[in-house]
Amino acid sequence: MNDPLSLPGGHWVVPGNRWDLVPDEPRPPATVTVVVPHYRQQAQLDRLLEALTLQTHPASLLQVVIADDGSPTPPDVGAYRDRLDLTVVRQADHGFRAAAARNLGASAADGEILCFLDADTVPEPAYVENATRLPAAVPDALTVGRRRHADLTGWDPTDLRAWFSEGADAPPELTEPGWLRDAYAGSRDLLDADRRSYRFIISAVMTCARSLFDEVGRFEESFTSYGGEDWEFAHRAFDAGAVFAHVRDAVAWHDGPDWAERTGEDRQDKNLEAMALAPLVTDPAARTHGVVYAVPQTVAIVDTTDHSAASLLVTVGSLVTSGDTQVWISGPDAAALRAQWGDVDARIHVGVPENTRRSRFVVEVRGRVRLGPGSLDRLIDLVDSTDVGRVVVGAQDAPALTLTTSRSAARARRWAGTLDVDTDDLADDLFGTAVVGPADVDISDVELHPRLAW
Structure with missing residues (x-):
């Protein structure tokens, strides 16, 4: 490595994903914006804001943006205006739009780091400091804090301050998912x-650099x-080269049980x-029903x-039958060659794809080859078992086929210019390349004029 x-x-x-390799060295704290989606949660918001006044992260480097999702009455933050750098942004009430509210809040952010916290959570005093440490050092990092659960019924900001700052009894703890x-x-x-x-990765306690958030494309x-x-x-962030980390000492307490736990029975x-x-x-676990989606794996x-x-028909046919795959045929004669097939297969396109970043893999084929049943699965299994960013089939200087992860390509594109290195070389340095022989993955040559007749 x-x-x-x-x-x-x-x-x-x-x-x-080796965030553990980052040198443990002091660095100045970053500017941070805490983005809080909110809807009719005044009492919970008061507790959150009180908790933010107790943070160990320097107050001069901390901005708080409340993104209100159309509450009938705007959130009242007057009691905290002199203790926090506060901004309130609002959107109309068109139903549950937490994703849009988070994006709205991020748009008003001044900080280098975005720290997303739901209004029904209360972060411990070191939460912001701990949650932002890795994204401040590794701009590719996407971190998730530890969300614990407590019954905060009847608690006000004074109770919260006594708990965090004066050693008073904690509220009753509820089951952690x-x-x-x-x-x-x-x-x-x-x-x-x-x-x-x-x-x-849960958005209630999620942190990343604002540059990564914008590049990934924000919440859908x-x-x-x-x-x-x-x-x-x-x-989407993982395929864009994000580095995942759970920061267990960045603890925020959710008010109430995990009522929307994804293993529930609703x-x-x-x-x-x-x-x-x-x-x-x-x-693939999300796509077990046989239908075709616009974004292929x-x-x-x-x-x-x-x-x-x-x-060309043999090569392309062996690809489109390889699971969740769509094919682009590229070359000056691509349309004329395809016209001879007489097909109407919507999985096949002429030209080059405009954007491959939502797909996990890009396969490039430069020869007349046929993939056997399971060939593409073998290549994917190799990526999953070794965590390489690219698999080359054949000679490395003139491969018949290459499979590249969007994850490795995106991270290399992001930093190649800054580091003044070749993008492919950087991807290889960061993720590695595996070279396999065609026979090892059941890929064979195809004649210029293969027999199609029956």
Whole structure:
């Protein structure tokens, strides 16, 4: 595993998900904006704001933006104007729009780091300091704090201050969701994050650099009911090269039980969430029903050089039958070659894709090849088992096929200019490349004029 690479300003680019390799060295605290989505939660908001006045992070570097989702009465923050740098932004009440509210709040942020906290949480005094430490050092980092649960019924800001600052009794603690606790323990606080770890990033206690948030594309505002927008954002961020970490000492207390725990039994709501996520999340577990979505897991680009219409048909056909894959055929004669097929397959396109970043993989084919049943799955399994960013099939200087993760490509694109290095070389340094022989993954050559007749 390579060492982390130094960036200007005391920042670092780490290989893979290895945030543990970041040098433990003092650095000045960053400017932070806490973004709080809010809807008719005045008592809970008062407790949150009180908790923010107790933070160990320097008050001069802390901004708080309340993003109100159309409450009938605007949130009252007058009691905290002289203790916090406060901004209130509002949007009209068009139903549950927490994702849009978070985006609205982020748009008003001045801080380098965005710290998302739901209004029904109260962060412990070191929360902001601990949650922002890694994103301040690693701009690719997307961190999730530890959300614990307590019964705060009847508690006011004075009670909260007594608990955090004067050693008074804590409120009754409620059960912590086992699915999250076990996930963090099993992944060493997401150090061992994989393609499915997006499920363990919850927006109620999420922190990242504002630059990463903007580059990833912010929260998807089509989510208009509870749940889903954090999974979709985290999934997209992972494919954009984000580094996942669970910060267990960044503790925020949620007021009440985990009423929306995703392992619950409200099947109708869970189905609605699943159907909203499936078009946007290319996790195979989300797509077990056989339908085709606009965003495929794998984008394949086939160079038509040295192809006949028949050989191209064989190559492309072996790709589109390889699971959740769409194919673009590229070359000056691509349209003419495809016209000879007479097909109407919507999974096949002429030209080059405009944007592959929501897909997990990009496959580039430069020869006349046929993928056997399961060939693409073998390549994907190799990526998952080794965490490499690219697999080369054939000679590395003239491969017949390459499979590249969007994750490795995105992180390399982000920093290659700053580091003044080649993008492919940087991706290789950060994630590595595996080279396999065609026969090892059941990929074979195709004749210029293969037999198609029956």
